[in-house]
Structure formats: structure tokens, C-alpha cells
Amino acid sequence: MNSMIHRDSKFSIAFEQTKDKLFHHSNAFMYLFILHLIGYLFAFNSGISGFGSGDFLQFSYRSFSTTPLYVMTIFWMIFQGSSLAEEKNRQYYMVSNNFTAYFSDIAVLEIFALIGGVLTLFSGFFMQVYGTLFMENFVLHSVYGSMGVLHYLTLFITGTLYFLIFGTAAYFVGILRVRYKSRFILVAFVAAILLIVAGLLAVRVFGDSALFNIESLFRFYLDERSFFIWLIKVLLTIAGLYTVSYFGIKNMEVNR
């Protein structure tokens, strides 16, 4: 046989796939840039404006928030997570198995989350620059004056990890959609009904202590005062999402 047989490791294939996916998903960075521009538009206009006037003086003021930029980056991560999960077909024809596909998808999501984290970290500086360019008086909140390197590092880590959670969650849902196709909607519907019924029963039996809603889910992370406990919570969440995603893709067939 003239054609040589190759037996490269799963990890070297996954590494090649990560590079290939980053190349073919380079448009994703353009989408992030556009979403951030929209985010800045909201950031500058969503703040509550005040207005004062007198015989000699008229002024308006508004406060700016970086929240829209975080929201836009989360949207972007959800979109990327879903598209990575749902475009499985094209990669299996080009040397792949479920393990390498999963491994490279996760690596790409992590890189995307890092880029999202870096961009949002600099959003405060960008807003300051834009602010001084377009406003007559631009005053930075006093809290920014007392921020040190550790604060910025914390801001970066929290942003990156939150983005990763959303991206991985979207990836997990995408994998289930790809795997179970039309049955996914049915199962999701049944699961939602079961959850609602279980929740109602739990509240009836155990009272308000069993009350659980999306707000309390967010508070579980956002209200945590200790950085290390927060870090453990977030890392465990990511590890959980990685695990369920892996079991979602494991033994999945490639069939359109």
C-alpha cells in the first residue's frame, strides 16, 4: 500500500482542530467588535439623565454603565457556544472524533472568553476616552481612583469566567439539540413542565424556603463577598458544564 497509515494522538489532532477552528471563526471577532460598538451606544445612552436649568445655566448629566458591554459579550459567547455545537457535521469529515471535537470546542470557547474578558476590562478606559472626547465635563467616579492592579485582575477573572459559563451552557444546549434533533424540543418542554410541577409541590410541602427563581440563581454568584468562595462556586459550575457537555457528546453519531 502506497498510502501511509498515520496514528497521531487525540491531543495533537485536537490541537490542530483548535487552530483550524480559530482560523475559520475569525469572523467571530468582527461580530464581537460590532456588538461592542452597539454596547457603547447603549452604555452612553441608557444611564438615567438629569437636567437642571436656570437663568444663566443649562446643563444635563448622565451616568454611564459598562453593563451593556458585558451583556453584549454574553450574547456573543452564547452565539459562539451554540454555533460551535451545531456545526459538528463539517468537522467530522476532516479527521475528528467526539473527544477531539469536544476538546477543541472547549479550548476555542476558553480563548473566546479570554478575549471577551480583555475587551470588557478595557471598556472603562475606552469610555473615559470617548467621554472626554464628546463631553464638556467628564468626571470619573471616585471609586475608580482607588482601584489597584488586583481590582483589575479580579474584574478580568470574573468577566472571563462568567463569559465562559454562558458560552459553555450554550454549547451544552447546542450539543443536546444536535444529538436529539426534533426530540430535543419535546424533552425540553417536558422537562420544563416537570420542573414547574416539582417546584410548586416543593413550595407547597416545604414552604417559602424551597422557593427558587432565576434571581436567586444569579444572587448565588453575585452576592458572594469572598473571592475564593466565589471562585470555587464558578469553577465548580464550569466543571459541571464541561462534564455534562462531554457526556452529551460522548457516543454521539454523525448523521444528518
Add this chain to the structure above:
Amino acid sequence: MIRCEELTKYFNGTRALDNCSFEITEPTLTGVIGVNGAGKTTLFKSLAGFLKPTKGQAFVLEEPTFQNITVAQNVMLIEEGMSFYSSANLKELVDSYSRFYQNFDLKLAMGLLKYFNLNENAKYDDLSKGMASTFRLILALSARAPITLLDEPTTGMDPGVRKDLYEIILKDYIKAPRIILISSHYLGEMEQILEDILFIHEGKVLKHGPLEEFETLLIALQASPAVIEPLEEQLRVYEAKDFGEGLRKIVVDKKEFEELQLSMKLSDRLTIQGISPEDSFVHLTRRKGGGIDELYDS
């Protein structure tokens, strides 16, 4: 190199492959023949490791195929349903494939793109059906994978291009001998390049062997009805036709006919004709009963 042991695959209760067993150990150009829904694509996808067998097993390089990374590196499968990154042009797709298939002949791929007038800056999704098929075949041949699976590689191509491509497949195979499996409905066109035939019908492997065996599978017997009718009672008849008064033709299994050991006298009154592999394929896969005439005449 390739082995299937009682390979069976069900999709939602529908049997796509039924106890398929065969083996290919040497480089060969094998035609996988079968009607639509016979199980050809399922077989290819099982060999490529895309599908998990319901029962039995498929082996490539002595390893079970399902989700096996060694198998993935050494098997190249192309089919109409495969998709590519929509943002990438043909050159970028060729580059991507060349990074994953280590035997990939980049020079050959670029030469074939040029030969078939495929613009390397075009997007795959913008190609016509025939051009897309050509591009997929260029990838498959250039990959030079030890096992190359071509599922309906000439879909949508005009006859001139199809002829060209069969010639290229043959040249490529001579230059880099390997196991190449080609599935197609156009047996007549590709029989000149094939060595072996794997004949699949209703999920089962009906026959696997050299093309020559297939050429002598069925024969046509022609004679007066008085001679033919007794034979019809003794043999399995694949087709029967009357040609005016006094002449009837039947298509039968050559082996069964030979087993009858007819007398010389009777044999002399029969005209025996060979049947082409393509016609044999049509006769063997024809539906029993409920023919189109019945449908229109009822």
C-alpha cells in the same frame, strides 16, 4: 484493512444494514452497488466511524471504527451531505484538509482545481451541484488516505466530466494504490475502472467479488415458447418477454441453468446471451410484484 462482521444498523426501528459481512485486505477499486436505500451510505458512514452499529462490528486497520481517531486519520469519506465552513473559499478548505490528512498532495489538489476550472477563491456554497461534487472528489483523491470512500461522487455532473473523473480516479489509484470504495448508480460508466463489486440489496451483502463474476451472473435465454416455458417452471426468472409469435426471452441465473444439465438437443434450440453487469444489477434489484404496469392498468 476493512472488515465487517454481521454489521447491522437500525434507524428508529428501520433496518438500514442487515448482517453485512465482507472483507477487503488488499488495495482494490471496489464498486458498491445498490439501489436507493440499499444501505450504501450507512455502510460508508459505519466504516468512517460516524455510526455506532446496532449489532456486529465494522473494523478498519483491525480497530473498531466507531469514533476511533486512528480510523478517522486513515479514512476519507465524501458524500453529498457533507458541509464545509461557509466563510472559507476553496483554497482555504484545501489547506485545512491538507493539515489533517498527512498524505495530502497539495500540488495535485491545486492542479485538479485548475483542470476543472474551479475558482480557488469561490465559496463552496456558491458552487453548482456538479462543481461541488467535483470539489469533494478533488479533496478525496488528494487526501491519499489509505481507505477512500466515495459515496455517489459524480452526483449532478454532466457525462463529460463524469468520464474525466473516472479516468482520474483510475490514474490516481494506479499511482497510489489503496482501498477505494465507490458507490454509484451508474455502474455502466464505472465498470471499466472497477476490479471488485460489493452488491448490497435491502441492507444485505448479496455478492462480493471480482467484476468478472458479476458479468456471468445472469444470462438471457431465447427460443420458442415451447422450449422456454418448461424452463420457466424450473428456474427463477428475473425477466420474461415475448418477441412476437414464436419467440420468448427469459433472464435466469447462469449457475441454476447450468445445474439443469440440459440435453444437447434442447441446448441447440436455445440462444444464450450474456447480460451486462448493469443489466444484471437492474434485474437483481427489481421489485417483485406491484409493477408500474399494474399501477397504471388497474
